[in-house]
Amino acid sequence: MRPERRRFDALVIGAGGGGLRAALQLANAEATVAVVSKVFPTRSHTVAAQGGVNASLANVLPDNWHWHMFDTIKGSDYLGDQDAIEYMCRAAPKAVYELEHFGVPFSRLENGRIYQRAFGGQSQHFGGEQAARTCAAADRTGHAILHSLYQQNIRARTHFFDEHFALDLLRDESGRVLGALVFDIATGESVVIEAKVTLLATGGAAQVYRTNTNALINTGDGMAMALRAGVPLQDMEFVQFHPTGIAGKGMLITEGVRGEGGYLVNGEGERFMERYAPNARDLASRDVVSRAIVTEIREGRGCGPRRDHVLLKLDHLGEALINRRLPAIRETARTFVNADPVRDPIPVFPTAHYTMGGIPTNRHGQVVAPTADAPEEPVEGLYAVGECACVSVHGANRLGGNSLLDIVVFGRAAANHMIDYLAEHRYHRPLPEAAVEGPRARLDRWDEARGEASVPELRRELQRTMEEYAGVFREQESLDEGVARVRAIREQLELAAIGDHSRVFNTARVEALELVNLADVALAVVTSAAARRESRGAHSRVDHPDRDDARWLKHSLFSLAEGMDYKPVRIKPLTVDSFPPKERTY
Amino acid sequence: MARDARIDPARLRFRCRRGMRELDLMLVPFAERALDGLDARERGAFAELLEAEDAVLLGWLLGREEPEDRDVAAIVERIRHAAGS
Numbered sequence: 001m002r003p004e005r006r007r008f009d010a011l012v013i014g015a016g017g018g019g020l021r022a023a024l025q026l027a028n029a030e031a032t033v034a035v036v037s038k039v040f041p042t043r044s045h046t047v048a049a050q051g052g053v054n055a056s057l058a059n060v061l062p063d064n065w066h067w068h069m070f071d072t073i074k075g076s077d078y079l080g081d082q083d084a085i086e087y088m089c090r091a092a093p094k095a096v097y098e099l100e101h102f103g104v105p106f107s108r109l110e111n112g113r114i115y116q117r118a119f120g121g122q123s124q125h126f127g128g129e130q131a132a133r134t135c136a137a138a139d140r141t142g143h144a145i146l147h148s149l150y151q152q153n154i155r156a157r158t159h160f161f162d163e164h165f166a167l168d169l170l171r172d173e174s175g176r177v178l179g180a181l182v183f184d185i186a187t188g189e190s191v192v193i194e195a196k197v198t199l200l201a202t203g204g205a206a207q208v209y210r211t212n213t214n215a216l217i218n219t220g221d222g223m224a225m226a227l228r229a230g231v232p233l234q235d236m237e238f239v240q241f242h243p244t245g246i247a248g249k250g251m252l253i254t255e256g257v258r259g260e261g262g263y264l265v266n267g268e269g270e271r272f273m274e275r276y277a278p279n280a281r282d283l284a285s286r287d288v289v290s291r292a293i294v295t296e297i298r299e300g301r302g303c304g305p306r307r308d309h310v311l312l313k314l315d316h317l318g319e320a321l322i323n324r325r326l327p328a329i330r331e332t333a334r335t336f337v338n339a340d341p342v343r344d345p346i347p348v349f350p351t352a353h354y355t356m357g358g359i360p361t362n363r364h365g366q367v368v369a370p371t372a373d374a375p376e377e378p379v380e381g382l383y384a385v386g387e388c389a390c391v392s393v394h395g396a397n398r399l400g401g402n403s404l405l406d407i408v409v410f411g412r413a414a415a416n417h418m419i420d421y422l423a424e425h426r427y428h429r430p431l432p433e434a435a436v437e438g439p440r441a442r443l444d445r446w447d448e449a450r451g452e453a454s455v456p457e458l459r460r461e462l463q464r465t466m467e468e469y470a471g472v473f474r475e476q477e478s479l480d481e482g483v484a485r486v487r488a489i490r491e492q493l494e495l496a497a498i499g500d501h502s503r504v505f506n507t508a509r510v511e512a513l514e515l516v517n518l519a520d521v522a523l524a525v526v527t528s529a530a531a532r533r534e535s536r537g538a539h540s541r542v543d544h545p546d547r548d549d550a551r552w553l554k555h556s557l558f559s560l561a562e563g564m565d566y567k568p569v570r571i572k573p574l575t576v577d578s579f580p581p582k583e584r585t586y
Numbered sequence: 587m588a589r590d591a592r593i594d595p596a597r598l599r600f601r602c603r604r605g606m607r608e609l610d611l612m613l614v615p616f617a618e619r620a621l622d623g624l625d626a627r628e629r630g631a632f633a634e635l636l637e638a639e640d641a642v643l644l645g646w647l648l649g650r651e652e653p654e655d656r657d658v659a660a661i662v663e664r665i666r667h668a669a670g671s
Contacts, residue, residue, distance in 0.1 A: 335649065
């Protein structure tokens with residue numbers, strides 16, 4: 001049976017903050033917009049973002065966009081593109097006021113202005129005193145942004161394909177993107193969505209690791225779709241690990257616990273951070289604390305029967321303070337590890353949190369790929385924003401509060417460029433029948449019985465492999481072994497089968513398609529990590545402990561057909577002087 | 587007889603996939619272990635629970651707030667009990 005066909009001006013894949021911000025801009029410009037989301041839009045992972053969104057409003061302490069720009073470049077360990085970073089930091093105040101206008105209930109100061117809290121990596125005067133730059137709606141900022149944008153989209157008559165899974169991009173012979181093949185999870189029926197422009201906004205892929213903070217749905221679907229369409233992924237070796245995830249479960253225990261005086265101990269009861277960071281101790285930066293925890297465990301000083309975690313102690317803070325300042329942490333620990341932090345320490349291990357790399361774009365959100373003539377040639381009709389994209393504003397390490405900013409600023413910028421593109425491309429291009437065949441076969445393949453390999457087992461094996469061979473600490477031999485193992489898992493996956501061939505809400509089939517995506521993304525991560533022989537930001541090589549700007553101040557590009565390639569970092573900002581690389585100390 | 591689509595186990599199982607890891611880790615294992623043993627009324631309460639927004643659901647499942655509906659509250663208690671074990 002031929003799949004149903006639908007036509008829209010614009011197709012947005014993914015309904016987190018980035019996708020919904022772009023969809024709203026498009027719909028308000030009178031474009032017909034389809035948003036495809038594999039879960040209900042307000043259950044996208046943006047809902048989990050608690051921290052806030054950075055903007056130099058200067059409501060609490062002096063601030064300006066240029067200081068924000070410096071902090072972001074330094075935080076990126078100089079791998080971020082300075083034109084995109086200047087654009088984002090200049091646009092930030094306006095983006096926050098727009099969110100306020102859309103209905104986000106930002107927390108307020110007594111004078112009525114938006115409250116701003118201090119986060120790590122924020123400074124005044126280019127590296128001076130602490131700044132306060134993060135605007136928040138209590139501890140529900142992501143939730144508030146997502147709901148406001150969803151309501152605005154309903155008002156603007158955006159068409160939602162809820163609980164639809166995007167299989168692949170549809171392209172003509174010249175490589176132009178003409179939409180996507182999706183299927184309705186509720187019925188199993190596939191739908192061809194033709195569009196003049198397509199935006200990928202599918203979020204991150206920390207699910208490639210066993211211990212991670214992400215929802216199960218964060219499987220890098222858009223990244224893998226780009227890879228299969230021949231687009232490389234950029235800087236995939238840079239994955240941010242948060243030092244204090246609940247061991248074996250992954251959910252985040254906020255830095256606020258250590259900010260209030262909580263500290264880490266090893267299996268010998270020692271406060272080991274004193275050895276790694278004598279001044280900042282437990283409040284050293286995320287990458288330093290993560291590496292210290294893993295070193296303790298590797299050297300046999302872990303806790304528990306398998307010595308595979310360390311402990312976060314806060315019982316000395318007293319019940320009153322814990323209830324007042326850290327109630328959510330107490331509830332989380334009691335619920336998930338039966339530990340009441342008033343008496344018991346919390347078992348913790350570094351947890352994969354954020355994918356800095358992704359689909360390469362310019363600051364208009366256009367997906368760019370190298371050609372024989374140029375390192376950054378736009379892929380016609382294709383855009384990407386948010387965690388699935390790499391614009392690149394986070395470089396080798398993202399600062400807290402910059403990811404919600406990234407999605408709203410570039411969601412809007414990409415939509416504006418798409419609107420201009422639509423004005424110049426008024427008609428749908430013909431979609432060749434052959435374009436649908438490959439993606440269709442990828443779906444139908446799971447209806448056939450094949451070998452014995454089980455999808456859930458392979459997913460667990462992939463996640464364990466990535467944690468062991470491409471985790472917090474990396475070295476050549478284990479990375480090379482990791483590449484071989486991930487390749488082997490991909491081969492086994494070709495022979496995997498699912499037992500359930502029903503049509504209606506077949507979760508097993510969705511999970512199989514997600515695992516194919518995860519395995520492609522994992523290969524990009526481990527291959528890029530094996531190739532980069534330096535340490536920069538979140539990429540920490542035991543065998544190459546220093547940053548090497550002479551050889552490695554460049555973006556990695558991984559493609560399925562050609563492996564590794566590189567392109568220069570965009571060092572030149574839009575209007576101001578460049579910030580040259582310096583040693584990164586805090 | 588047509589199945590009541592609202593409490594179809596396949597649909598309920600799929601809708602346990604949420605936007606937050608905390609919710610996934612409580613709802614997905616609960617559905618795997620307990621869904622088949624729920625009667626129609628309990629399944630209805632579970633379906634109603636899954637209609638809630640993620641932030642509300644998190645408040646319930648961490649024990650910060652309680653749902654008004656007694657059947658939903660009973661399901662919340664079972665999920666919470668299973669999560670800590």
